[in-house]
Amino acid sequence: MKENKKEIIEDLGDGLILRRSNILDVETLRDFNGRMHVNSGGEFSESIAAWIKDLASGNHPTFKPKDFTIVEDTRTGKIVSSLNLIHQKWSFEGIEFGVGRIEAVATEADYRRRGLVRKQMDLAHQWSEDRGDKIQAITGIPWYYRQFGYEMTVNLGGGRRGFLPDIPILKKDQDEPYVVRQPTKKEIPLIKDLSEYTAKRHTLSCKRDVEMWSYEIFGRNKNSAVRFNTRVIEDSDGKFVGYILHNFKLSGMSLNIFEYEIIDGLSWLDVTPSVLRYLEKTGKDYAKKESTKKLKKEMKSFNLQLGEDHPVYFILQNKAPQINTPYAWYLRLPDIVGFLNHISPVLEERLAKSYVVGHSGELKLNFFKSGVILHFDKGKIKAEAWDKPDFEDAHVNFPDLSFLKILFGHRDYEELNTAYADLYCDSNHMHARPLLEALFIRKPSNFMAIE
Template sequence: MAMTLDIAAPEYRRDLGDGLVARWSTADDTEKIAQTAGQVFRGKDSDPFNERTANAVRVYMSGRVPVMGPGDYAIVEDHTKEGNPVVAGICLMRMEWYYEDILFKMGRPEIVFSDPGYRNRGLIRTLFEFVHARSAAEGRLLDAITGIYYFYRQFGYEYALDLDSSKGVYLTASPKAKEGDAELYTLRPATQADLPQMKEIYQQRDRSLHTVTTHIGDSYMKFMLEDWSDHPARPQFGTTMMIVDKQGQAQGWLSLPITRGGKSLNVWSMYTRPHLNLQAMLQSLLHALQTYGQQMPTQKPDTEAFSEIKFYLGQQHPVYTALGNLAAITDPGYAWYIRIADLPRFIRHIAPALEKRLLNSPVEGFTGELKLDFYRGGIRMAFREGRLETVEDWRSTVLNNCSDGGFPPLVFFQALLGYRSLDELRRNYPDAWVNNEVLFTTLFPVRPSWAIWL
């Protein structure tokens, strides 16, 4: 444990040989990190410097965004070159998620880069040691990353949570506003004065619809409403709009981009008060969003014409139900990479949710064990009268094997987080199985999640 805390400490440094040094960043490293990230985040050598990525680094390193500060980049610098350039980096962002009603801290490694001239030396693996150590030292139970295909599987991650699923409406199919009719709802920019109402509306959301959701804390809401329109990176962080009724009362809020990079206007989050006619609200909102989209500046001169509105609200959401057949666009999205370094600890933390699932089920009051073999390890859960009393690492034996189920390493995360059903896992992995299907599917039902990134 002492080693973990040492790596997490701001002053920790590691000599990697050949003049390369791994350490934690300071504010003075901001521009070096931004320059290398902007060069690396390009599709082709002929592409221009990625100013959007560089600006994002500058904002995150400034401490303006509550999820991280100037000391949260793990970097490698080359001391054999003038100026000690940064050649690789990973930042650690901090968020909180809910597992149903249970809040937990998670870490989000992001903006991962390495200079092409320094690849295949294990630099990123070393930096993940730093980031994972700091995440663990801060008591974060899970790490998640939105990253390129396959790459992060090398570092203990598995695709296990829905990311950016959406449904959308073609503008040609959107109902037209009737001339002379007053809209039931309109949009206006949110201000600091709206913060109490935003918090109230957010706290009224129904978390029972999802397994995992993102917690938006007070500090991040304040950041969402800050006036920093003159900053070059401002368009990358979107804007917040209030949904107001004809009497001017706030009935909800949503997050929108400031610039458009494609043919769609993307609604990144949306929260409304309960007991409203959502279908009637959406008729007015579609009109307001269409007007907003038509006035948006585009990121490039050759950006496609505005033709659709997409709601990035997860796989299932009441908005989709209210839109009905209008929601003709379906995008399954991508997935979060998930890492749970201490699985027993995570399961102990969410035990109340598992115990609640047993209530009023065919296995209510279950007493017994559930031993799952992960082939390189496993886990044992012991229940007494519906209460989870023991969760511990466990390993099966070849002789007298007493496993109650088995999954390839990390695949169990998909069931734990409701991402895939037992039937789906068995179809995809011939070595996924359980003896007591009723117990397993009661404890780990497939359910949508809506974990947005901040």
């Protein structure tokens, strides 16, 4: 199929067609999404429009101009509904798999509640599964995506906010021990490696190769809603010791920070004061640049959007006093058995380090309409579908999609058991809870996926 030919997938009747996007849709997709995903003032979002243009033009390393679904009204030739699928690789404690991230979901007001998004979700799921992705993921409005088989099951955002008076002042006779500056192309592999190394703190992480990092730093439109500034941290000898990602403008009176990592063997206590002073200076420079005659902008705080837990919180303690609880990613896992077998090396390692090392036997997980039997053979683990589960025969019961919360380290058994009365280990099966808690560990994730 030629890149600029309309690939019609289905005639939806009433003059509407469902089709793939192509390179000729760049401007109409840009305009449609800018109007649909308005800014905080309710106006056309130039930053969303810039992001969509980047994606649709084909410059993005993991996205092609044909990766939007479009519903077009053939009577007017206009796009009336659309979404897209952004390909990426994620990792579960080092084990990689493909993910299809669905974003930019919208329907023109006059065409809503006719099932147009449902149709496109089905199509995007098919595209993603055809590519071999194990998971589909969305950051989206509350509840809505549960209708399409998703559960909110990985932290999204959240963190701590601190205020300028708490930033340590550099003594008059002291040189800044660490300098924060723009990266060069040469430093991209160092940033990539450090990002991969520190991802070990989390259950899930997103992989960025050198090309993707290069695109993030040098390739995106400067107004894009998903661009951030990457800065490297170096010591007094000019040696790379870490990096930080922050917004390129103020959000209200705050500068948002999305990642902050330093190399192993270095104290966070040593580096953090220099980084905070850099953030203060940068935020104040942005405030000056963003001020107009009518509106004087000010920077008053730094917002560490580093998730539920991060080494810098341990350093700052009550100097970053405001706690912002995370929202959540929606994940869809169509083949739980296949996924459990894919990550079995991680589960086997957890078992080997637990009090139930070398276990043999089985653990029957009941999801009510389906289930999984985990077979243990001297510490080896294999998952198998349990087609006709029965709660009287089950070892652990998980209503709806609650199992995903424990699988992805979002919540532990105790928390889930408190939240759902019908989620429990059957006390007649003594092995159930020790095995469950050996395999599934609460280890919250925080990562920036590819967008």
